[in-house]
Amino acid sequence: MGTGQKIRVGLVYGGRSGEHEVSLQTALAVLKAFDYDKYELIPYYITKQGRWRSGSLLASPPAAVAELQFERTGEAGASGSSLVPLMQGMSETVVAEAGDHGIGSVDVVFPLLHGTFGEDGTIQGLFEMANLPYVGAGVLASSVGMDKAAMKTMFAAAGLPQVGYRAFTRFHWNREREALLDGMEQDIGYPSFVKPANLGSSVGVSKARNREELAAAVEEALRYDRKVIVEEFVDAREIEVAVLGNDEPRASVAGEIVSSNEFYDYKAKYIDGKSAMIIPAEIPEETAQSVREMAVRAFLAIDGSGLCRADFFVRKSDGALLINEVNTLPGFTPFSMYPLLWQETGVSYRELLDTLIELAIARYAEKQLIDYGS
Structure with a gap:
């Protein structure tokens, strides 16, 4: 010390x-x-x-x-x-x-x-x-939490429901552009969202309404990463849950994002301040319980540690719950969703910091038990 x-x-x-x-x-x-x-x-x-x-x-x-x-x-x-x-x-x-x-x-x-x-x-x-x-996620969880394509693969393996998607690299886009466009139109349809697979804060994200916009959106996403993910559009409410822990994580109350923009982009998050955070989310208790349980499952699926925020869609047409993504280092100012969710759950900002330090030291101590053959 x-x-x-x-x-x-x-x-x-x-x-x-x-x-x-x-x-x-x-x-x-x-x-x-x-x-x-x-x-x-x-x-x-x-x-x-x-x-x-x-x-x-x-x-x-x-x-x-x-x-x-x-x-x-x-x-x-x-x-x-x-x-x-x-x-x-x-x-x-x-x-x-x-x-x-x-x-x-x-x-x-x-x-x-x-x-x-x-x-x-x-x-x-x-x-x-x-x-x-x-503090926070290890190498695997951090990598998977950043790579949306790998993340969705692990969610699928864990049986977590999610939106339809296609993922591909710049190499394949340059080699088989028209075939990829045909496949996305058939499997995903319009409108769709196009994202760099490995970038946070919705930078480089576009909404495509036709083939021309889809191709342009892919080119824009490839400015920021070599891998692109294209997701189907769902008319849904955006629900978020905070997770805290190591091997026995717990989930906070759920919150809802009501965006000022057409989708929750970088400007809506950090600049114009018009996106409302409703905590706790005004959803049925059964849905709230399900989203907390799924958040913990997602955290364990990526081998998380310390903290993460899990983001979900609640489809308006039928109330279906779909996981969108996890963020292993969510916004962490006192006015960010993650600390506010815990504040509503009864854990203060300072208590969060104490807990995260304790979790980091505990995970480190556990790793010292591993025999690396030295």
Whole structure:
């Protein structure tokens, strides 16, 4: 542990994804919410270019995002000094020099990196190699939670109902474009939604109403990923549930998103503030119970840990419940759906942070029981 038996937490935020600014807002909110009598906080900022910058041990929370973007002092590339202690792991032989708060000396890492290179399993793999405890989903769950095609395959294997879809890569699109369009028209129909398979916040998502729009939508999605997923349109209510735990996860009350736009896109989520979050969702108790049970099943299906938000459709025509996706690092400011769902369930924002730290340390302890043959 850190000095005075406080738990030393390294917060990693920023990153190379299109959700860099969202990550900064999340980091600011989390740093303001932590109990500084219980924790020591060390911030680690990753620039948009992928450069790591380390901050000093925080005695109090920062007041603004600008304080989280450090100057070049202490900056290091992937092979530089900032990552050397990280890769040395959590061995007791790793002792920080006086005044050197290297990430290798933290008790647990809290990644707050939304999107690519943050919640897709890449940085989780780095933490695994360094033998560091970290908050949230592991490599597999993070990767599956980011890749919508892989996610849907695992949901299908778990028997979770979902919308019809087709997934393909840029290679196949360039090779058999017309055949793919024919197949999507036959299997999915119009309107349909076209998405990059591996991107958060609905960036690159389009609604297609005819073949011309479908082809253009695929080209747009391929700007952001090599794999595309096309989903059938359902006239439905959007219901979300928060999940918390490791092997025995629990689900929050359900909430509903009522979007200001034609679909819940990046602007509706983060910019115009017109999308309403109704918590708890005004749905029958039987439906609410089913959505909580399915959320836990989805969490276990991807081998989740720590947290996730599970998103569902309730089809208006017949009330059928369909899983849409899970998000292994959902929005995490006090005004985001995930913390608000838990607040309504009786778990405060600060209690959430405490629980996530405990879950990370418990998962790490379990992993130490594994014999890797060394």
